[in-house]
Amino acid sequence: xxxxxxxxxxxxxxxxxxxxxxxxxxxxxxxxxxxxxxxxxxxxxxxxxxxxxxxxxxxxxxxxxxxxxxxxxxxxxxxxxxxxxxxxxxxxxxxxxxxxxxxxxxxxxxxxxxxxxxxxxxxxxxxxxxxxxxxxxxxxxxxxxxxxxxxxxxxxxxxxxxxxxxxxxxxxxxxxxxxxxxxxxxxxxxxxxxxxxxxxxxxxxxxxxxxxxxxxxxxxxxxxxxxxxxxxxxxxxxxxxxxxxxxxxxxxxxxxxxxxxxxxxxxxxxxxxxxxxxxxxxxxxxxxxxxxxxxxxxxxxxxxxxxxxxxxxxxxxxxxxxxxxxxxxxxxxxx
Numbered sequence: 001x002x003x004x005x006x007x008x009x010x011x012x013x014x015x016x017x018x019x020x021x022x023x024x025x026x027x028x029x030x031x032x033x034x035x036x037x038x039x040x041x042x043x044x045x046x047x048x049x050x051x052x053x054x055x056x057x058x059x060x061x062x063x064x065x066x067x068x069x070x071x072x073x074x075x076x077x078x079x080x081x082x083x084x085x086x087x088x089x090x091x092x093x094x095x096x097x098x099x100x101x102x103x104x105x106x107x108x109x110x111x112x113x114x115x116x117x118x119x120x121x122x123x124x125x126x127x128x129x130x131x132x133x134x135x136x137x138x139x140x141x142x143x144x145x146x147x148x149x150x151x152x153x154x155x156x157x158x159x160x161x162x163x164x165x166x167x168x169x170x171x172x173x174x175x176x177x178x179x180x181x182x183x184x185x186x187x188x189x190x191x192x193x194x195x196x197x198x199x200x201x202x203x204x205x206x207x208x209x210x211x212x213x214x215x216x217x218x219x220x221x222x223x224x225x226x227x228x229x230x231x232x233x234x235x236x237x238x239x240x241x242x243x244x245x246x247x248x249x250x251x252x253x254x255x256x257x258x259x260x261x262x263x264x265x266x267x268x269x270x271x272x273x274x275x276x277x278x279x280x281x282x283x284x285x286x287x288x289x290x291x292x293x294x295x296x297x298x299x300x301x302x303x304x305x306x307x308x309x310x311x312x313x314x315x316x317x318x319x320x321x322x323x324x325x326x327x328x329x330x331x332x333x334x335x
Contacts, residue, residue, distance in 0.1 A: 003060055003076060003128055015060045017080075018042030029124070034058075038082065052084040078128075113145040114154070114227045116283035123204060131289045132209045137191070140285065143202040144229040151232040153200040155180055155240050157280070159225040163212060165284060167224045171212045176205075176225070179239045181262035184208065186245040193244035194252035200232040203242055203252070209290050222286030229279050238266050 003010050009030055012022045017034040018041035024033035036043070036056070044055045058078040118127040119139040132138060144154040159176035162169050175184040175192065182205060184192040190208035197203060211219050230240055236254030238261050243249050249259035261267075 003078075010060060010062075014063060015058065017058055018056050019059075031125070050085060054082040054084075056080045056082075112152070112229060112279045112281065114229070114281040114283050115143050115145070116223075116225055116227070116285055117141050117143075118285060118288075119204070130285075130287065131291065134209055134211055134290055134292050136209045138207045138209055138288070139204065140207065140223070141202055141204045142225060142227050142283070144227070145201070151200060152229040153232045153234070153240075154203055154227060154229045155242060156194075156203060156205065157226040157228050159223060161210075162222050162224070163220065165222050165224075165286060173210070173212070175207060178262055178266035180241040181243045181249070181259065181266065182245070183262070193246065194242040197242075197253050201229075205242070209288075211290055211292065218289055218291045220287035220289050222284060223288065224282060224284040226280065226282050228281075 003015070012025050012032050015022065015032065017036060020034065020036055020041040022032045023035045025031075026033070034041075038054045039045075041056055046053045046055065056079070058076075058080055060076040060078075062075060117140065118130060119125070119141050120127050121137075121139065123139060123141070127139070142154055142156050144152050156176055157179050158174065160167050161173045161175060163171065175187075176182050180194075182192055182194055184190050184207060188208070188210070190210075192207045193205065195204040195206070207223075228240070234240070236251070236258055238258050241254065241258045242252040243259035243262050244252065245262075248256075249262050250256050251259050
């Protein structure tokens with residue numbers, strides 16, 4: 001229900017899926033559920049050589065505050081795509097549609113499906129907004145979905161941030177290196193880290209948002225990560241690890257000794273048979289918008305018996321809060 005990513009829950013009756021109302025609301029988790037047939041709720045069908053794409057439109061229409069004409073959030077429209085392979089194995093299991101907003105995915109050989117997503121603060125859902133303020137924590141989750149494959153464990157081998165989708169552009173900032181060493185905390189003193197795993201096919205990590213010089217009102221970043229997956233039964237070692245720096249190098253799983261090379265170089269010790277042991281792929285997030293303005297977009301100043309409201313454009317949700325002023329004195333305002 002935090003559709004705009006600003007901590008303000010929307011009312012279920014104000015949001016529709018192509019004109020269809022929500023079918024269920026979880027008041028505890030703040031999640032609204034819609035159910036529709038593929039050809040229902042105003043969906044549109046497009047086809048490529050390999051995929052059927054059903055597109056729905058999620059529409060949010062805010063209503064004015066009680067007894068006023070004031071609206072404090074903007075309307076929003078979000079396209080939702082359900083992708084189906086045109087050719088697939090016949091089985092008793094239903095096909096599962098995939099919603100892919102603002103993320104990049106890669107299918108490796110043997111149909112390994114890697115993904116990288118922005119996550120909400122509680123890690124329960126994909127984050128609907130890609131807007132952050134300088135210093136905010138960016139939660140990211142990498143995962144792998146195997147098809148006809150043994151259980152897998154996913155790793156973030158390396159990551160680089162750039163101002164453009166091309167990872168070779170300058171400036172660029174490599175914040176995960178050497179097969180899973182998250183170096184940002186050591187280099188900048190940030191709180192960036194890998195989190196302990198809850199399941200092998202997912203790994204979560206945090207990056208404290210930053211900017212490249214020169215400083216503008218905002219900046220867009222692209223984050224590209226090289227991901228790899230190995231059999232879940234394989235041991236965690238110097239080539240397959242997730243290490244964070246907090247008063248020394250610590251592993252998110254396994255023995256901290258696997259992080260011992262993070263201060264030097266974690267060279268590959270032997271050739272690996274990728275067909276049998278390991279698969280790799282790249283995924284890109286972006287653009288991620290980083291804003292430098294003060295988070296507060298409304299400031300009230302009391303001057304004797306007079307209140308004034310100074311209003312600033314809110315870049316994260318693109319609406320302007322209404323300004324109100326009571327009677328003003330003719331004396332100059334002292335700041």
